[in-house]
Each structure stands twice: as C-alpha cells, then as structure tokens.
Amino acid sequence: MQEEKNIRVLTGNEACAEGALAAGMRFYAGYPITPSSEVAEVLAVELPKIGGVFIQMEDEIASIGAIIGGSLAGVKSMTATSGPGFSLMQENIGFAAMAEVPCVIVNVMRGGPSTGLPTLPAQGDVMQARWGTHGDHPIIALAPFSVAETFALTVRAFNLSEKYRTPVILLLDEIIGHVNEKVNMPDTTALEIIDRIPPAVAPDKYLPYEHTECGVPPMASFGQGYRFHVTGLAHDETGFPTNSGREIGRLIERLHRKIEQNRDDIVEVDAFMMDDAETALVSFGSTARSARHAVRLAREAGKKVGLLRLKTLWPFADKEIRAYAGQIKNWVVAEMNLGQMAHEVEWALAGAAPVKRLNKVDGDPISPAEILQALPE
Amino acid sequence: MFNYDQYLRLNKFPLIWCSGCGDGIVLKSMLRAIHKLGINKDEMCMVSGIGCSSRLTGYVDFNTLHTTHGRALTFATGIKMANPKLHVVVVTGDGDATAIGGNHYIHAARRNIDITVILFNNFIYGMTGGQVSPTTPKGKRASTAPYGNFENAFNISGLAQAAGASYVARATVYNAVQLEKYIQRAIEKKGFSLVEVLSPCPTAYGRRNREGTPVDMILHQKENSIPVSKAESMTPEELEGKIITGVLVDTERPECRTEYQRLIDHLKEEK
Ligand SMILES: Cc1ncc(C[n+]2csc(CCOP(=O)(O)OP(=O)(O)O)c2C)c(N)n1
Ligand code: SF4
Numbered sequence: 124m125q126e127e128k129n130i131r132v133l134t135g136n137e138a139c140a141e142g143a144l145a146a147g148m149r150f151y152a153g154y155p156i157t158p159s160s161e162v163a164e165v166l167a168v169e170l171p172k173i174g175g176v177f178i179q180m181e182d183e184i185a186s187i188g189a190i191i192g193g194s195l196a197g198v199k200s201m202t203a204t205s206g207p208g209f210s211l212m213q214e215n216i217g218f219a220a221m222a223e224v225p226c227v228i229v230n231v232m233r234g235g236p237s238t239g240l241p242t243l244p245a246q247g248d249v250m251q252a253r254w255g256t257h258g259d260h261p262i263i264a265l266a267p268f269s270v271a272e273t274f275a276l277t278v279r280a281f282n283l284s285e286k287y288r289t290p291v292i293l294l295l296d297e298i299i300g301h302v303n304e305k306v307n308m309p310d311t312t313a314l315e316i317i318d319r320i321p322p323a324v325a326p327d328k329y330l331p332y333e334h335t336e337c338g339v340p341p342m343a344s345f346g347q348g349y350r351f352h353v354t355g356l357a358h359d360e361t362g363f364p365t366n367s368g369r370e371i372g373r374l375i376e377r378l379h380r381k382i383e384q385n386r387d388d389i390v391e392v393d394a395f396m397m398d399d400a401e402t403a404l405v406s407f408g409s410t411a412r413s414a415r416h417a418v419r420l421a422r423e424a425g426k427k428v429g430l431l432r433l434k435t436l437w438p439f440a441d442k443e444i445r446a447y448a449g450q451i452k453n454w455v456v457a458e459m460n461l462g463q464m465a466h467e468v469e470w471a472l473a474g475a476a477p478v479k480r481l482n483k484v485d486g487d488p489i490s491p492a493e494i495l496q497a498l499p500e
Numbered sequence: 501m502f503n504y505d506q507y508l509r510l511n512k513f514p515l516i517w518c519s520g521c522g523d524g525i526v527l528k529s530m531l532r533a534i535h536k537l538g539i540n541k542d543e544m545c546m547v548s549g550i551g552c553s554s555r556l557t558g559y560v561d562f563n564t565l566h567t568t569h570g571r572a573l574t575f576a577t578g579i580k581m582a583n584p585k586l587h588v589v590v591v592t593g594d595g596d597a598t599a600i601g602g603n604h605y606i607h608a609a610r611r612n613i614d615i616t617v618i619l620f621n622n623f624i625y626g627m628t629g630g631q632v633s634p635t636t637p638k639g640k641r642a643s644t645a646p647y648g649n650f651e652n653a654f655n656i657s658g659l660a661q662a663a664g665a666s667y668v669a670r671a672t673v674y675n676a677v678q679l680e681k682y683i684q685r686a687i688e689k690k691g692f693s694l695v696e697v698l699s700p701c702p703t704a705y706g707r708r709n710r711e712g713t714p715v716d717m718i719l720h721q722k723e724n725s726i727p728v729s730k731a732e733s734m735t736p737e738e739l740e741g742k743i744i745t746g747v748l749v750d751t752e753r754p755e756c757r758t759e760y761q762r763l764i765d766h767l768k769e770e771k
Binding site for chain 1: 577
C-alpha cells in the first residue's frame with residue numbers, strides 16, 4: 124500500500140508557523156519585522172480559529188515579556204523577529220533563562236549590524252544567540268536548512284524548551300524564511316510532543332527551582348494553586364531571592380548542568396558523505412545547501428569531501444566535530460558572517476588540522492562554486 | 501483588627517523597605533481591598549517590575565512575578581491574554597512604569613486590557629539611591645539633579661486617562677481608607693485601571709529635599725490634597741503644588757481580552 128502523502132508548498136516562515144501549531148503553541152506575541160513577518164501573519168489567521176492567542180505588541184521587548192507571561196500561565200508561547208528586534212529582546216531572554224520559563228524565539232536572520240540589510244540573508248547572529256544577554260547563561264539554538272526541516276526543528280524547539288525549561292532560539296536566515304519548497308507534511312497526530320513536567324507534590328511541598336538530578340525542576344502554572352514566586356534575581360530552590368553564595372552558585376551551576384549533561388540529547392549534526400572524507404565542510408542553514416551541492420560536485424570530480432551540517436548551533440557540536448579529528452586533513456567552515464562559527468570549530472579541533480574560513484557578508488549567499496574554490500587542491 | 505498575615509509570606513520578612521517608607525501603607529490597603537473582594541488567592545496574579553515598590557511581590561501569598569525593569573505590564577499582558585480567569589495586578593514605581601516602561605504603560609491603557617496597575621509614585625528612583633524620575637517636580641533635587649530638576653514632570657494619571665484607561669484614581673498614603681476603596685474599585689473594574697498612590701520616600705527624596713520626617717511628609721500630603729470635585733473650580737495657579745486626589749476616570753470601554761474572546765467565538769460559529 125502506498126503511503127498517503129500530504130504535500131504542500133510552503134516558505135520557511137510558513138513552515139515555522141505550522142510547526143509551532145503542531146507542537147501545541149497557542150500563544151504568539153510579536154512585532155513586525157522583515158524578513159520574519161509572515162510567521163506572525165500566518166498565526167494571526169490561525170490562532171484565533173483554534174482558541175489560541177495572537178497579539179501584536181508595541182515592540183519586541185513587550186513581545187518577549189508577553190510570551191514569558193503566557194508561558195507562566197501554562198500556554199506554549201513563541202515570538203518571531205529579526206536582528207534589530209532580537210537585539211531588543213536580549214534582556215528578557217536572560218530572564219527566561221534565569222527564571223526557567225520555556226519559550227521559543229525565532230530569529231529570521233538578516234544582515235547587520237543595525238538596520239543593516241532588511242531583505243538580504245546573513246548568518247551574523249550565531250554569537251548573539253549564544254551570548255546576547257548578559258551573564259553566564261545556558262541556551263539552546265537550532266538552525267534548519269530547508270523548509271521541511273524548519274517545520275521539524277520548530278517542533279523540536281518547543282520540545283527542548285519544555286523538556287529543559289529554557290528559552291530556545293530558532294535561527295532561520297532570510298533564504299530559508301522566504302524560499303518556497305515542497306514539504307511532505309508529517310502526520311501531526313504522530314509527532315512526538317513533549318510538555319513540561321507538572322509538580323507531583325502538593326503546593327506546600329512544591330519547590331519551583333528544585334535542584335533535581337536531571338537539573339530540570341517540575342513546573343506549575345500560575346492559577347493552578349501553587350502560588351510560587353518567579354524572579355530574575357538570583358534565587359534559591361523556593362524561587363525567592365537569596366544572597367547566599369552557596370545558593371547562588373548552586374543555581375547557576377544547575378542552570379548550566381541541565382543543558383550540559385543532556386547535550387547529547389540536544390545536539391544534532393547531519394554527517395553527509397563523511398565516512399571516507401578527507402576534507403570536511405562545516406556549515407548550517409541556507410549555506411549548508413550550497414555546501415551539500417558543493418560536496419556532490421567535488422565527489423563527481425573524485426575529491427573526498429564531506430559535510431558536517433549543524434542542526435543544533437548551541438550547545439556547540441564540539442564533540443561531534445572532534446570525532447573526525449584524526450580522519451579529516453582539512454576543514455572548511457562556510458558561513459554568511461565573519462567567522463563566528465569557525466572560531467568554535469577551531470576550538471573544538473584544538474589545532475588537529477587546518478581550518479579554513481569561507482565568509483561572506485555582502486548580502487549575497489555563498490554559492491557552491493565559491494565553496495568548491497575554497498577547497499584545498 | 502484585619503488579619504494581614506493570611507496574605508503575607510511572613511517567612512520572607514523583614515521587608516527591604518526603609519522604616520518610614522510609604523509603601524507599607526499601600527501594601528496593607530491593597531490586601532484589605534483584595535480581601536473585601538473575596539478573591540481566591542490562587543486566582544490573584546501579582547506582577548511587578550524593578551524598584552523598591554516592585555519588591556512587594558515577594559511578600560504576598562499570590563501567584564507572583566517579579567520581572568525586569570519597566571516590563572511588568574508586558575508580562576502581565578501575556579498572563580491576562582493566556583488566562584483571563586486570573587486577576588492580574590501590576591505593582592510598579594514611577595520610574596518603572598513611566599520612564600523605562602512608558603511605552604508599555606500607554607499601550608496597556610490603550611488596549612484597555614483588564615489589568616490593575618498600582619503605581620507607587622514617590623517622585624524619585626528609590627532603589628538606585630535617589631536619581632531624578634519623570635515625576636520629580638520641577639526644581640526638586642535628586643542625585644542626578646543636584647541643582648534642582650530642570651525638566652517638566654509627568655502627570656501619570658492624566659497619561660493613563662488620555663491613553664484610554666477605564667478607571668483612574670489618585671490617592672495618598674495619608675488617606676488609606678480612600679486608597680483601599682480605589683484599589684477595590686480598580687480591581688473590580690473590567691478594563692485597564694490605574695491607582696496612582698503618592699507614597700513618600702523619606703530616604704532618597706525627603707531627606708534631599710528637606711521635607712522632614714516621614715510623618716511630616718505624610719502631613720504635607722494631607723495639607724496639600726484637593727479633591728477632584730473642588731479642583732475643577734480652581735485656577736492652575738491655585739492648583740500649583742497641590743495633589744488632586746479622587747476618581748479621575750470611571751467609564752466603560754471595550755476590554756481587550758473580552759474583545760479577543762468575541763473574535764474566537766465568532767470564528768468558531770463560522771466553522
Ligand atoms: C534595564 C535596567 N536599567 C536600570 C536598572 C536599575 N534600576 C533599578 S530600580 C530603578 C529605578 C526604580 O525607580 P522606581 O521605578 O521609581 O521605583 P522605586 O524604587 O522608587 O520604588 C533603576 C533605574 C535596572 N534594574 N534595569
Ligand atoms: S529608598 Fe525610599 S522608596 Fe525605597 S524603601 Fe526606602 S523609603 Fe521606600
């Protein structure tokens with residue numbers, strides 16, 4: 124019997140909105156910005172139809188504030204933006220990390236700095252996604268390379284966010300956001316959907332910031348009878364502010380531990396023709412499309428080239444890259460920025476082999492031909 | 501005697517507030533008002549920004565959220581939109597609500613979302629040690645206005661009124677009975693409601709401006725308060741330096757979450 128297919132033609136932004144709905148997102152707050160606005164436009168149509176909330180806020184600071192509020196009220200929440208708006212959101216992203224409020228922030232990257240290139244692609248927010256807010260904080264960031272994968276990684280972003288009680292950043296780029304592609308829509312009833320774990324104890328025993336073994340405390344919602352306190356100040360297990368060095372240390376340590384000790388669950392890398400490769404490309408997002416094509420062309424020319432494509436940008440796939448340290452003689456990192464990821468690759472390899480950077484920041488995508496040219500002879 | 505303890509997290513005491521700070525009077529008035537309304541503690545959600553006044557949320561036994569500076573209303577908007585059954589009250593300072601949070605303040609009022617804002621106006625940034633605020637009266641001193649404030653001050657009740665709030669009242673901590681009544685009415689009101697409370701800060705404002713003891717500051721409120729009804733027949737010159745107290749707005753306007761629910765229901769019917 125042939126499997127019944129549900130083929131749709133979608134842009135990445137539309138697939139992101141669809142994926143979010145499939146993941147159970149029922150609260151969207153945002154502020155319009157190119158090239159992300161279609162995410163909001165789809166959700167403005169769909170959310171009220173299913174009883175969900177769509178609200179356009181007065182700016183991006185308000186948008187992320189609102190989604191944190193929505194999430195604390197028990198509803199899976201998301202916002203979408205691009206560079207300038209992502210910059211405005213940084214303080215409250217830190218709040219979500221500190222207060223452990225699940226939420227998904229979509230950043231459809233455009234050229235920067237400042238207003239930069241509103242309609243042209245870039246991948247310049249890799250480091251901002253990691254370190255945009257102040258202080259040592261954990262973060263998860265994912266980057267799809269196709270429309271179909273945008274759907275899948277949006278669902279995954281919600282799952283990771285709920286599982287680890289943390290904000291998750293989904294980094295699209297302008298090309299992925301706007302390109303139209305065929306998507307074989309998954310059966311949404313068969314998707315794995317993860318929800319936050321509710322407390323298993325009575326309200327008087329509930330510790331909203333308990334130092335659990337897995338690092339993730341169970342999460343109640345406002346209005347469920349738990350009457351807990353949420354603050355961005357350093358707090359103890361009860362959630363109330365503390366000045367105790369011991370408690371502060373335990374909190375920050377756990378916030379990192381819950382991501383680090385589960386990094387194998389979070390980090391996803393797609394190894395393409397890596398088995399016998401001697402030269403490896405490292406790339407992500409739309410640039411990885413060119414890289415994959417370049418690998419095929421190089422193979423046709425008899426060159427042993429492979430691609431490590433990062434689906435998870437943070438935590439960084441250092442272990443997955445290092446696994447090839449003995450095999451790969453030359454590395455080439457292709458990205459539409461001035462080497463934000465290449466740095467991490469160099470760190471991961473610690474000098475095991477030369478790392479060449481292929482960077483572009485003029486609003487033009489990196490072509491397969493350019494990648495081929497960058498490969499060692 | 502009213503039993504405040506039933507609403508307090510006594511194990512989090514002592515409060516961080518200085519002795520003589522007006523904020524405690526507001527806290528007590530607020531708890532009495534909530535009690536009169538008979539609101540279940542589980543259904544009360546209190547949200548604050550950053551500042552001395554905003555620390556209140558840590559001490560009350562409700563669903564409480566202490567957010568980032570100026571942003572309480574954005575989180576509160578999210579909560580109210582996501583769960584309209586919750587009573588959402590925002591506790592905020594003059595700097596929090598009208599300097600860094602000014603944009604959210606006017607937009608929450610414009611939306612007329614069913615949130616009650618209790619705005620502690622002490623004319624100064626208390627928490628950070630007495631810097632000038634958008635409500636510092638002209639000529640008054642602050643650590644960053646050492647020669648006297650050269651800027652014009654905000655009329656923050658007027659701002660909420662102009663932006664579309666359903667209920668606006670101004671009170672002083674001197675008249676705590678009135679304050680309690682206004683808070684009660686504000687929470688009851690469907691729509692955006694504001695109670696602006698003039699709450700003296702003897703530490704960061706009073707001392708610097710030679711306003712005397714905390715008691716002197718409260719008596720000063722008493723002597724200078726003019727009810728709205730009376731103020732209407734007074735000239736701007738006569739009202740100079742006076743505190744106009746009372747209910748400034750009490751009206752019915754479509755409320756944001758209710759209107760959104762109508763949309764949801766309408767779309768459901770269409771199906
Ligand atoms: C983004 C940001 N900027 C500045 C501060 C520092 N800050 C903390 S409280 C405060 C002012 C508080 O004044 P107000 O809102 O009037 O409250 P009060 O302390 O007087 O009750 C400032 C500027 C901060 N916490 N966050
Ligand atoms: S500094 Fe002023 S506002 Fe802050 S607690 Fe002291 S008296 Fe109150």
